[in-house]
Amino acid sequence: MIEMRRNASFARAPARPPRRNQSSARGTEGYRAAIGAGFAVLATLAAIYCAWPIWRAAFPLEISVDDTWNAYNADAAFGTRPLYPAADDLITNNYPPLSSYLVGLLAKSGLDATYLGRALSLLALIATAAATAICIRKLGGSAGSATLGGLWLLAMMARFFDGYVGVNDPHLPANALMTGALAWLLARHRRRRAIEPAIVLMALAGFYKHTLVATPAAALIWVSTMDWRRGVRAAVVGVAAALIGLLVCLAIFGSPFLDQLLFARHYSLLRALHMSGRLQWIAPALVIWAVWAWFAPDGDAKRFTQIHIAASLAAFFLQSCADAVGNNSQFELAVASAIGLGLAFDGAGQLFASARKAQWTRLAILAVLVTRLLASTRMEAYLLATSPEYRSLFPAGAAVMKQEVARIRAVPGPVACTIAAVCRLAGKPLVLDRFAMEQRIKAGRWTAGELEARVRAAGIRNEPIDPRASADFLARRH
Secondary structure, eight states: OHHHHHHHHHHHGGGHHHHHHHHHHHHHHHHHHHHHHHHHHHHHHHHHHHHHHHHHHTSOSBOOHHHHHHHHHHHHHTSSSOSSOOTTSSOOOOSOSHHHHHHHHHHTTSSOHHHHHHHHHHHHHHHHHHHHHHHHHHTTOOHHHHHHHHHHHHHHHHHHOTTTTTSSOSHHHHHHHHHHHHHHHHHHHHTTOOOHHHHHHHHHHHTTOTTOOHHHHHHHHHHHHHOHHHHHHHHHHHHHHHHHHHHHHHHHHOHHHHHHHTOOOOBOHHHHHHHGGGGGGTHHHHHHHHHHHHHSOOOHHHHHHHHHHHHHHHHHHHHHTBTTOOGGGGHHHHHHHHHHHHHHHHHHHHHOSSHHHHHHHHHHHHHHHHHHHHSOSBOHHHHHHHOHHHHHHHHHHHHHHHHHHHHHHTSOSOEEESSHHHHHHTTOOOOOOHHHHHHHHHTTSSOHHHHHHHHHHTTOEEEOOOGGGBGGGGOOBO
């Protein structure tokens, strides 16, 4: 009997390990639930923040000066005014031609160029987020890390870069094209296929917006670190494509193309230092990436992010020296940070021997990203979702715009409106680029007296416009 009891006791003894396994399984399920909740919160915030520029884009209110300036250039692409004016004209166009021709061509359908440009901007943000996720995957990241990088980029850009999201401006579409070309390059590189087609696509993106230089530079440097002959060959093809494009533009537009592209602008190192404060929106991803890059073992993916982020930071600081360069100088850095963030999220498992520590690290990363999105004084997206009174201000502003357009249409001769969209909708041509003229004065090309005399000689009448015709009137900060 004693022996039988011992045997029975031993038979029951193995029942304890399953309890530990069940506890581990519950922990894994809890982690997965927490991660899923974090991703759901990030996706919800992305939807809330994207709704604001989508809603705003549907109204005729001017979002920024560039919003209308680009529409005027799209009109000129297939109109009677030269796309690139003479060097001493009162208007300028320092952008490459592809964006004006694409939007102008689409506008032949009868839709207004402003709305078409806004729609392209919104689609471009989605495309950039998707291409960023593909880049993460091609660099060895998991589907989860790719989703995180793309979602964060989407939410962060809609939240903090709403001065460009849903605005008729070529920078976001060009950035989408450039990021898509990067994803294509990474895919071709993994399959050991020629990367020159992707480099040519990057050169084409440069003729949509010419300031996107960090991504092709980083891609070529990275390839060269693994195979310098391959990198040099691709660089030669890229430079040749850019030179051919420039020669084509010179043949079509003549010397005004270069004169306008290199128009006078004031530069200041202090301005770049001041602009560095705007890196706060990207900073969480940069810090997370930096910690991972410091401890992670060397590899192609880590080296690419180091080169990409370094090149993007350099481009940001150099471009930020110029007057009126805005948050668009961070677009390539935003993509580079999102790629680094995705790989760092995956790489938490590389930094800790303990799976539990890796899990807690990933949860902490999600918490930091969500907290930074929420920690902002920008209230427009929330008011749009919760306040009928706030939403009613948009049609009211559109009514003000309509009244102002009717008033300006009745004014004889050339007019320069303080809100340029009113002049354009009233059928008035673009006759004065105030920013460019200020830059000529700062650069010493003209004096204030010379500018005033030219404006007077042209018979241009300055007209103040009701500020309710601008989306700036609807900004809410607390």
